[in-house]
Amino acid sequence: MSESKKLNLNRVEMPKQEPELRRHNFEEVAFGYSDEQAVEEAGRCLQCKKPRCMEGCPVGLDIPSFIEAVRDGDMREAVRITKSKNSLPGICGRVCPQEVQCEERCVLAKKGAPIAIGRIERYIADWELAQKGRNRPEIQPPTGKRVAVVGSGPAGLTCAAELARMGHQVTIFEALHDAGGVLIYGIPEFRLPKGIVRSEVEYIKSLGVDLELDSVIGRLVKLNELFERGFDAIFLGIGAGAPRFLNIPGENLSGVYSANEYLTRVNLMKAYRFPEYDTPISQGRKVAVVGGGNVAMDSARCACRLGAKEVHVVYRRSEAEMPARLEEVENAKEEGVIFDFLTNPTRFLGDDRGRVVAMEVIEMELGKPDASGRRRPVEKAGSEHLVDVDTAIIAVGTVPNPLIPSSTPGLDTTKWGTLVADENGRTTLEAVWAGGDITTGGATVISAMGAGKLAAADMDQWLRQGGAWKS
Numbered sequence: 031m032s033e034s035k036k037l038n039l040n041r042v043e044m045p046k047q048e049p050e051l052r053r054h055n056f057e058e059v060a061f062g063y064s065d066e067q068a069v070e071e072a073g074r075c076l077q078c079k080k081p082r083c084m085e086g087c088p089v090g091l092d093i094p095s096f097i098e099a100v101r102d103g104d105m106r107e108a109v110r111i112t113k114s115k116n117s118l119p120g121i122c123g124r125v126c127p128q129e130v131q132c133e134e135r136c137v138l139a140k141k142g143a144p145i146a147i148g149r150i151e152r153y154i155a156d157w158e159l160a161q162k163g164r165n166r167p168e169i170q171p172p173t174g175k176r177v178a179v180v181g182s183g184p185a186g187l188t189c190a191a192e193l194a195r196m197g198h199q200v201t202i203f204e205a206l207h208d209a210g211g212v213l214i215y216g217i218p219e220f221r222l223p224k225g226i227v228r229s230e231v232e233y234i235k236s237l238g239v240d241l242e243l244d245s246v247i248g249r250l251v252k253l254n255e256l257f258e259r260g261f262d263a264i265f266l267g268i269g270a271g272a273p274r275f276l277n278i279p280g281e282n283l284s285g286v287y288s289a290n291e292y293l294t295r296v297n298l299m300k301a302y303r304f305p306e307y308d309t310p311i312s313q314g315r316k317v318a319v320v321g322g323g324n325v326a327m328d329s330a331r332c333a334c335r336l337g338a339k340e341v342h343v344v345y346r347r348s349e350a351e352m353p354a355r356l357e358e359v360e361n362a363k364e365e366g367v368i369f370d371f372l373t374n375p376t377r378f379l380g381d382d383r384g385r386v387v388a389m390e391v392i393e394m395e396l397g398k399p400d401a402s403g404r405r406r407p408v409e410k411a412g413s414e415h416l417v418d419v420d421t422a423i424i425a426v427g428t429v430p431n432p433l434i435p436s437s438t439p440g441l442d443t444t445k446w447g448t449l450v451a452d453e454n455g456r457t458t459l460e461a462v463w464a465g466g467d468i469t470t471g472g473a474t475v476i477s478a479m480g481a482g483k484l485a486a487a488d489m490d491q492w493l494r495q496g497g498a499w500k501s
Contacts, residue, residue: 039143042071049364053334056219056302059361060124068153072101075145078137083147086131088480089188091115093132093147100150109158109165112151117191117234118184118479120159120226121213123152126476127355159229169237170197175493178203178261180247180434183211184475185466185482186267187234192486193265194237198493201261203245208298211269212467213475215298216290218328220335221358224297248434253441253462257499263461263489266449267482268434270467274427276320280378281424285312285386289321289329289425296332314421315339318389320375321425322352323472327359329423330367338421341367346374346394346407372396374407376414378422389419428472446471455485461499463489 044067046052046060063071075097083093092111099108112119128148136144158164175198179190182204190200208214210227235241247253256264273288275281292311300307317333319326322345333341343362345352348371352359363369372394379388393413396405430447442450442458448469455463465481467473 037076037138037141038074039138039141041074041143041146042067042149044146044149049366052220053331053365056335058223059220062156063149063153068100068150069103071146072097072150074138074143075101076137082135082137083132083145086133086135088131088476089116089483091132091151096154097145097147097150100154105154105157106165108154112154113158113165113167116151116479117188118230119151120155120230121184121222122476122479123148123150123155124222124226125213125217127474129356131476155226159226164233164236166236167195169195172199173197173493175199175262176201176260177489177493178256178264179267180264181205181211181267181269181466181468182209182231182241183213183267183269183466183478185269185468185478185485186211186265187231188479188482189265189267189463189465189486189489190239190482191234191237192483193489194234194239196486196490198490199238199240201240201242203247203251204241204243205246206298207243209241209243211267212271215294216325216328218293218297218332219302220331221328246433248437253434253438253459257461262493262498263463265455265482265485265489266434266457266462266464266468267466267478268431268468269478270428270430270448270472272429272431273424274429275424276375276426278375278377280380280386283378283380283386284384285314285420286378286422287424289319289325289423290428292329292423293325293332296336302332302336311336312421313337314419316419317341317421317423318344318375318417318419319423319425320344321427322347322354323425323427324354324358326423326425327354327362327367329425331358331362331365333421333423334365334367342370342417342419343367344370344373344375344389344391346372347404348372348396351396351404372407374409375422378419379416386419386422388416389422390414390416428467430468430471453484454488455481456488461492461497 081094096111133144179186179202209231213227273290295301299309301309301311313336317338319330377390393410394407397408400406440459449464451469455465463485465485466478
């Protein structure tokens with residue numbers, strides 16, 4: 031850090047829609063930095079000689095260099111630096127939890143004003159998107175090797191981009207009719223516009239990557255059949271898209287959704303634009319969302335926009351233990367979401383038509399820390415009571431879909447259903463790698479990208495050393 035540079039703790043806030051306006055639309059909440067705001071925020075960077083911010087980036091971005099390029103107005107250089115390590119900057123700049131990664135390690139974080147690294151990254155990506163031509167990185171000569179990437183979420187897209195740049199021929203197989211995985215079906219338009227996701231997918235296709243949609247690997251085609259088609263290696267980035275439930279009475283009542291179904295209907299199937307899109311969704315007036323993560327925030331904020339009169343987030347711990355991003359919690363509060371902390375559902379009650387009308391909850395108190403490091407919630411005896419609800423959304427996590435593991439002998443799983451893989455993503459099956467939520471369980475977009483990048487590097491080395499599938 032330069033001793034002569036004065037600390038500037040005036041972090042530039044990013045403009046966004048007013049709460050009363052945005053709670054009635056699905057347009058992106060944050061507007062992004064203007065040119066002047068981006069330069070001003072970049073100018074706060076101390077350009078440390080030993081930049082700790084880079085230690086917090088799972089994909090190894092040269093953060094000080096792209097910030098310096100923005101500060102100096104050299105946007106093409108900023109794009110080049112960013113894209114050299116990250117093929118999805120427009121996505122990362124919007125949904126990556128920078129506050130607990132790169133920004134947390136910023137020297138200025140000790141003063142409560144870390145550089146807004148994510149916002150600058152978003153600005154760079156949006157600037158490039160506004161140009162007629164996009165940056166194309168150097169691509170190594172063709173190796174003649176073919177790789178199948180199963181799943182087009184953040185892990186799969188990153189792995190595919192890295193391998194394509196290394197000279198391998200890559201084909202992505204996606205089960206849905208649209209590419210992007212959780213980026214498309216899970217994250218709402220107001221937080222991550224689908225146009226941004228599609229532009230990033232098109233960029234990856236421009237590297238020479240082929241994309242096959244509506245391709246359910248494990249059912250229509252088995253992994254061994256991919257090898258028989260001539261693929262030399264496979265990467266599994268299939269996520270953890272199956273919902274986890276509470277397993278309490280009444281959970282099968284009409285009006286009780288998993289967050290997976292609810293968000294998929296809203297996002298991928300455009301239920302919020304019914305009847306323009308033929309995807310109706312039963313939307314109640316009083317909605318309860320059970321959970322405390324980003325998926326719970328997304329579900330609650332969607333419910334507000336779909337016309338609910340009252341939306342409650344029901345969470346069994348206190349606000350301090352919530353895993354959701356602080357920014358998303360603040361946005362939800364501004365939009366009128368009510369938080370019921372230290373509260374846990376015990377059963378749902380229905381009417382004579384089988385539709386949910388109430389939820390019984392019990393009050394909780396915090397005990398000693400559990401394996402997660404958070405204080406364990408303990409029930410308060412005799413505190414049960416009923417609350418009226420006509421829609422409930424269960425957002426308590428996800429588990430991997432067992433389709434591929436169950437149809438692939440030799441592909442081992444853990445007791446949680448995730449795939450067994452080493453630090454480079456190598457599974458127990460020769461020539462098969464995996465990364466992202468399918469190996470870790472539900473995690474962040476950027477951690478999945480980091481896993482895809484690590485696996486690609488290991489796959490490249492294995493392929494160049496003559497690795498081959500053994501039938």
